[in-house]
Amino acid sequence: MRCVWCRNDVAADLGISSLFLWNSRPICRQCQQLFHSLEKELTCPGCGRLMEEATLCYDCIRWKEVDSYFPVNQALYVYDEQAKEFMERYKFEGDCAVAFLIKEDIKRALKKYLKQGYTICPLPISKHSIEKREFESVEYLLELSKIPYLQIFDHIGKGKKQSEKTRAERMKLQQPFVLKDEIQLPYKILLFDDIYTTGKTIRLAAKLLQEKGIENVKLFTVFR
Numbered sequence: 001m002r003c004v005w006c007r008n009d010v011a012a013d014l015g016i017s018s019l020f021l022w023n024s025r026p027i028c029r030q031c032q033q034l035f036h037s038l039e040k041e042l043t044c045p046g047c048g049r050l051m052e053e054a055t056l057c058y059d060c061i062r063w064k065e066v067d068s069y070f071p072v073n074q075a076l077y078v079y080d081e082q083a084k085e086f087m088e089r090y091k092f093e094g095d096c097a098v099a100f101l102i103k104e105d106i107k108r109a110l111k112k113y114l115k116q117g118y119t120i121c122p123l124p125i126s127k128h129s130i131e132k133r134e135f136e137s138v139e140y141l142l143e144l145s146k147i148p149y150l151q152i153f154d155h156i157g158k159g160k161k162q163s164e165k166t167r168a169e170r171m172k173l174q175q176p177f178v179l180k181d182e183i184q185l186p187y188k189i190l191l192f193d194d195i196y197t198t199g200k201t202i203r204l205a206a207k208l209l210q211e212k213g214i215e216n217v218k219l220f221t222v223f224r
């Protein structure tokens with residue numbers, strides 16, 4: 001059997017016992033630590049990015065100057081070169097098996113929010129992306145992790161995807177989401193997305209909740 005990420009044979013590496021785990025895929029020892037975890041690092045309390053001290057980063061300070069509505073974000077891993085390669089393979093090449101690399105960490109992290117009464121609400125991907133036969137890559141991470149979720153948004157944005165835009169273009173982004181018709185909003189919501197780059201996308205989604213008077217909103221992204 002081959003590792004989902006590096007495709008090396010894992011039998012010798014892991015021993016035969018770990019090859020027969022249900023609901024799992026082989027991941028070699030080296031690839032089990034592929035990403036830089038933020039769990040034990042000092043991070044920005046606003047967006048969860050890696051910091052030398054746990055103070056608000058420059059981006060968050062700028063955000064707060066223009067908008068007092070500022071739900072905090074937690075992230076699992078640093079969005080480094082390895083993470084970029086992962087997203088390329090997962091999202092754009094549609095290699096779903098690589099999601100097994102992160103599903104256990106996602107599950108562990110989100111269970112804490114579920115225990116606190118949060119409903120997990122993923123961001124939908126654009127229709128434009130679906131036309132290009134991409135899949136609901138954010139929802140799929142939750143399904144694989146067996147985390148219950150509620151889709152409260154429709155994506156109405158069009159044009160270039162976020163990853164193809166410059167920072168200036170991203171900051172000009174118009175509201176790409178609407179709330180689904182007649183959706184009953186939970187009163188504690190954790191918005192879930194794959195990457196926090198400028199934070200614009202997930203914060204626009206949060207805005208819709210603010211307009212509906214939902215005060216208990218937090219953000220969670222896999223990468224920051």
Ligand SMILES: [Zn+2]
Nearest residue numbers: 003006028031
């Ligand atoms: Zn490997």
Ligand SMILES: [Zn+2]
Nearest residue numbers: 044047057060
């Ligand atoms: Zn920050």
